[in-house]
Amino acid sequence: MSGKPIQTVSQTAGPFVHIGLVTPQAGFEVYENELGGDIALPDIPGQRICVEGAIYDGNDEPVKDAVIEFWQADGEGRFARPNANDGFRGWGRVGVDFETGQWRINTIKPGPVSEAEDTVHAPHICLWIIARGINIGLNTRLYFDDEKEANVSDPLLSIIENPERRATLMASSKAENRYHFNIKLQGDNETVFLDI
Amino acid sequence: MTENVLSGWNRKIQPPAYTPDYKSSRARSPRQPLIKPNFRTSETDGPVFFQGDLGPNDNNLLCNFYHDGDPIGERILVFGRVLDENGKSVPGTLVEIWQANAAGRYRHLSDDYLAPLDPNFGGCGRTLTDEDGNYSFKTIRPGPYPWPNGDNSWRPAHIHISVFGGEFAQRLVSQIYFEGDPLIPLCPIINSVPDRPAINRLVAKLDMDASTPFDCLAYRFDVVLRGPASTLFENRLEGN
Numbered sequence: 001m002s003g004k005p006i007q008t009v010s011q012t013a014g015p016f017v018h019i020g021l022v023t024p025q026a027g028f029e030v031y032e033n034e035l036g037g038d039i040a041l042p043d044i045p046g047q048r049i050c051v052e053g054a055i056y057d058g059n060d061e062p063v064k065d066a067v068i069e070f071w072q073a074d075g076e077g078r079f080a081r082p083n084a085n086d087g088f089r090g091w092g093r094v095g096v097d098f099e100t101g102q103w104r105i106n107t108i109k110p111g112p113v114s115e116a117e118d119t120v121h122a123p124h125i126c127l128w129i130i131a132r133g134i135n136i137g138l139n140t141r142l143y144f145d146d147e148k149e150a151n152v153s154d155p156l157l158s159i160i161e162n163p164e165r166r167a168t169l170m171a172s173s174k175a176e177n178r179y180h181f182n183i184k185l186q187g188d189n190e191t192v193f194l195d196i
Numbered sequence: 197m198t199e200n201v202l203s204g205w206n207r208k209i210q211p212p213a214y215t216p217d218y219k220s221s222r223a224r225s226p227r228q229p230l231i232k233p234n235f236r237t238s239e240t241d242g243p244v245f246f247q248g249d250l251g252p253n254d255n256n257l258l259c260n261f262y263h264d265g266d267p268i269g270e271r272i273l274v275f276g277r278v279l280d281e282n283g284k285s286v287p288g289t290l291v292e293i294w295q296a297n298a299a300g301r302y303r304h305l306s307d308d309y310l311a312p313l314d315p316n317f318g319g320c321g322r323t324l325t326d327e328d329g330n331y332s333f334k335t336i337r338p339g340p341y342p343w344p345n346g347d348n349s350w351r352p353a354h355i356h357i358s359v360f361g362g363e364f365a366q367r368l369v370s371q372i373y374f375e376g377d378p379l380i381p382l383c384p385i386i387n388s389v390p391d392r393p394a395i396n397r398l399v400a401k402l403d404m405d406a407s408t409p410f411d412c413l414a415y416r417f418d419v420v421l422r423g424p425a426s427t428l429f430e431n432r433l434e435g436n
Binding site: 004005006007008009010011012013014015016017018019020021023025026027028030031032033035057058059061063065069071072073079080081089090091098113115116119121124126128130131132133134135136137138139141155156159160165185186187190191192193194195196 | 202203204205206209210211212213215218219220221222223224225226227228230231232233234235236237238239241242243244245249250251254260261279280281282283290292293294295296302303304305306307318319320322356358364365367368369370371385386388389391393394395397398418419420421422423
C-alpha cells in the first residue's frame, strides 16, 4: 500500500447480520461463548435497570432486522479498561425481535462520566445501530429522564438547541428501574444521531 | 500521556445514508443532519475482548459447524491486517465475519432462497487480531444470490466483516468482495459508495504467496479504521 492508508468504507450489515453477531437468533449455534449478552454481570455493583423499546423506520414500520450495540460506564462513571477486568465489560448487543422490532437490555444504570476536569456527562448509554438499509452504522446516546439536573448541564444535550429533538434521546422512566426508549430512523420524532 | 483525536468519517468516500437505488435505504436513512460533539466523548473508549472469550476453531468456518464432513465449495483463506489511517496496527481487536454458503444460501431463519443449505457450513467466524494487527479465516468462497431490490438483482459474492478497533467510534461493518466478479459494478449496495478507488479497496486480492498448495487459495483484505487525526497533547508540548 503506497501513501497514507485511507479509511475502509462502510457497507450495510444486511438482513442476515444475526449469523455473525447474534448467531442463535439466526437459528443455530457455533460459538460456545456468545458475546454481548452481559453488559454488566449480576455481581457488578450498581442499580439494576431494564431498558426496552422498539425501532421504527420513516414509514413508522418496525425495523425487525436491526442489531443494536451498547457501550456504557459502570455505576461510578468508569468505562471498562483492559486492566480493570472485574467482570464489567460495559458492552453488549441485541438483535431486535423479528416479529415486533422490540428490544430489551438488562444492565446497571451508568453513573455520570467525567471527561475532563470541568466536563461531566449526565448518565448515558452509547448506542450503535446497524441493519439492512443502513449504509453506515448510526451512533446515538440514551439519557434518562429522571436525571433532570445532570441532563441540564450535559455537554451533548446542551448543543442540541431544539428541545423536541433533545427529547428523542431521553429514555422515559416507566416503573421503578424500568425505562423505555424508542428509536426512530427517519421522519417525525427522528432520533438525534451523532457524527462522532 | 497523549490525547488522540479520532479523524472523522471521510464523507467524500463513505456511503451517504440515503441511496435510493438501494431501496431499503429509503425509509431507513435519517434526514436530519448528524450532531457533531465538539468535545472528547465516551465513544473514545471501547470494549476489550480476550482470547479466553473465543474458542480455538472460531476462525475456521471449514470445521466450526462440522456435522459429518467438510463443507462444499472452494476452500479459501481470507486474511489481512487491521490498521488505522496512520498505518499503525490495531492489535487484539475483535473481527467477526458472516457469509452465505457456496450456493449463495445463508443459514438464517429469514433466508428462503431455493439454493440448498450445507449441513457442514454455519457461515460465521470470529478472531482477535495478533500483535501486528493480522487476522485470518479459513472458509469457502460464498456464492452470489438474488435479492428483492429490482426485478433481477443479484449480490456479488461477498463476506460481511465487523471490526471493533479500540474506540466505540471506530466501529465498522463492511463487505469483502472478490477480484474479477462481474456482478460488482451492477450492485446498488456497492454503488452506494461514491468513490471508485474506495470500492476497489473493498475487493479482496488473490495472493498466491499466501495460498497453500493442494489446499486453498488466499485472498487478502486489509481494513483501515479511522485513526488519530493528530496528537494534540504532543503537539502542544512541542509548541511549548
